[in-house]
Amino acid sequence: GQNIDQPTEMTATEGAIVQINCTYQTSGFNGLFWYQQHAGEAPTFLSYNVLDGLEEKGRFSSFLSRSKGYSYLLLKELQMKDSASYLCALKAAGNKLTFGGGTRVLVKP
């Protein structure tokens, strides 16, 4: 089975940096994904880690430590449009992708 934990909500100021942590336990590991979901819209893919280390994509970066069962998503230079839910998702055997509960990020002016 799998267990994925992430904070429920975070608040940050426009222009700041926010780090969303995700911890997990799993019996099989084929990668960790981060998705963004605005209210009423589809989740959109942000980043993917399968090896330990940092993946950087513009203002967004994601880090993975497989030995610690830990990942984080770093959002830099926050913009108002970054207010959304951020979903940590774990891929186990086959094509089964399981989502964590999601972290709602509110960006304030």
Next chain:
Amino acid sequence: DTEVTQTPKHLVMGMTNKKSLKCEQHMGHRAMYWYKQKAKKPPELMFVYSYEKLSINESVPSRFSPECPNSSLLNLHLHALQPEDSALYLCASSQEQGNYNSPLHFGNGTRLTVT
């Protein structure tokens, strides 16, 4: 714009109705998925099709019946649903290339209300 198209966008149905949700992708993806999402909750996996064959069924009640007519299309047939089945139903697709893990691409979903 999403490359996974779902129809209809909204659906209201009674508990005795039969309806179908449709999903289409033209990215050449060979894996397709149905997820269910309740308000303020994460998407929950229902079914996975791989090369047009059902590979994962997450113990979904039989009132939900998936169908994959070809590699581009995925349907979800609904019959005798309950009000608690009201949710956003998301379709997704991904490449399938051995151990390569490609991301899922989601459609915008069908907002289903069961009355």
